[in-house]
Amino acid sequence: MTQSSKSTVLGVLGGGQLGRMLIQSAINYNQDIHILDPDSNAPCKDLCQKFSVGSLKDFDTVYAFGQACDIITVEIESVNTEALIKLQKEGKKVYPQPEILKLIQDKREQKQFYQENNIPTAEFILTEDKSEVIHNKNFLPAVNKLGKEGYDGRGVQVLKTEADLENAFDAPGLLEKLIDFEKEIAVTVARNEGGDLVVYPAVECAFHPTANLVEFLFAPAEISDEIEEKAKEIAKDVILKLGMVGILAVEMFVTKEGDVLVNEIAPRPHNSGHHTIEANFTSQFEQHLRSVMNWPLGNPDLRCPAAMINLLGEEGFTGLAVVEGQEKALEEKGVYIHLYGKKLTKPFRKMGHVTVLDEDVSKLKAKAMKVKELIKIKSI
Structure with missing residues (x-):
């Protein structure tokens, strides 16, 4: 920290409670924070040095926001990673790195990463739609997870018996062995x-x-x-x-x-x-x-x-x-x-x-x- 923290702008994608508590820490260091959030009344609105309203998933919005920042981070994974990859190539520091965000955005890729890297995790099967979940009924009891867009308990269904299969997701996802x-x-x-x-x-x-x-x-x-x-x-x-x-x-x-x-x-x-x-x-x-x-x-x-x-x-x-x-x-x-x-x-x-x-x-x-x-x- 040899240079003034004030001279470096940290951009945060997401202005919810996590961004709010990050700003509360940053204040102690006179660290400038710029926030992008789709909600004009997001919790960070009145606490950051600059607040922009816009979609976190739109390439042009995220790219334009990032150009005014030196370092970019996130408080939510659901962001446009292609814009972050371009910003990174142009010399902006993006942490966590965009390719890691992209991997974590898809639970299917996340699970395969664990498997390929010998990280202990529950046994799983990748499924493309509801019919494939039903086809793998012998794998029950299991947890059916959407590959993408699941958040805070959404996109997760516990399937204990065949009667629960009607609740399976008709979209790419995975069946994960239910762990006792x-x-x-x-x-x-x-x-x-x-x-x-x-x-x-x-x-x-x-x-x-x-x-x-x-x-x-x-x-x-x-x-x-x-x-x-x-x-x-x-x-x-x-x-x-x-x-x-x-x-x-x-x-x-x-x-x-x-x-x-x-x-x-x-x-x-x-x-x-x-x-x-x-x-x-x-x-x-x-x-x-x-x-x-x-x-x-x-x-x-x-x-x-x-x-x-x-x-x-x-x-x-x-x-x-x-x-x-x-x-x-x-x-x-x-x-x-x-x-x-x-x-x-x-x-x-x-x-x-x-x-x-x-x-x-x-x-x-x-x-x-x-x-x-x-x-x-x-x-x-």
């Missing part, structure tokens, strides 16, 4: 352009039973030292084999036999790392900034055990958002509320999160449950 796992964990790893690499402690995820979104997260994960080390080594292996610069969240299953299997990866700050703002020495958002700017990477260690609760829009409420129970929750020691600036709520929309800290893990879990019941996102 013990735990779902995630490990975040970051790497800068110089090749420096850091790994965060594993966290444990508990998913909402119907929305297929993380409802709770606990750090550290309650796993053995052996499983922890195995998960960290796998996460490092993934980012190194990708050759990726930036921050990478690696979601994994821990099986009842003690194996660790990669489920999916996200080449950006991720929901499984939100607790790091308060709980770790370096948050995932600052680490993302450091990695794409090629600054020295920060200490990823935990300061304190933590829980993270996603604040989702309540079922049955759509419209202008109202937050209930916030003041009561703030009476609890070690509670940190993050609202994302979204004016409109709808069922299961991510509206914010809460991080809870406590040295006593049993007290931590009880406090997290209490906070979850206190704070509700409804509408007028």
Whole structure:
């Protein structure tokens, strides 16, 4: 960081809550951030130095945006990679690299990458349409995933019996063997352009039973030292084999036999790392900034055990958002509320999160449950 950070413009494709929290870290370094987002009222709108409205999937829009930036990164994978490839060829730094984004955009290619690189993952079959899924009914129980456009629980169907086959996707996708796992964990790893690499402690995820979104997260994960080390080594292996610069969240299953299997990866700050703002020495958002700017990477260690609760829009409420129970929750020691600036709520929309800290893990879990019941996102 020998030159002034102010002289380098970082462009971010996407202006949602992840971009908002990235900007909150960048402010400490006087780092200029330009944002492109299709929503004129995106959470980043009033926080960045320049905000542009436009499609992240349109070649001309992304290319024009990138020309005014020195380094370009993303807060969502669903972007026009061809424009990023052209910008990269013209001398712009794009992290994560466009070819990696392109691979991750297609779950079929992602799974084949694991297979070709000896990265442990669930057994799978590629399918072109619904008829091929039905043809492979003997592979059930399985998870049917769309190859492209699946996001936040969309594009995923669990097919346990032949009766479920009517729910299969009639589009290119894959059938992935349903894993009878013990735990779902995630490990975040970051790497800068110089090749420096850091790994965060594993966290444990508990998913909402119907929305297929993380409802709770606990750090550290309650796993053995052996499983922890195995998960960290796998996460490092993934980012190194990708050759990726930036921050990478690696979601994994821990099986009842003690194996660790990669489920999916996200080449950006991720929901499984939100607790790091308060709980770790370096948050995932600052680490993302450091990695794409090629600054020295920060200490990823935990300061304190933590829980993270996603604040989702309540079922049955759509419209202008109202937050209930916030003041009561703030009476609890070690509670940190993050609202994302979204004016409109709808069922299961991510509206914010809460991080809870406590040295006593049993007290931590009880406090997290209490906070979850206190704070509700409804509408007028």
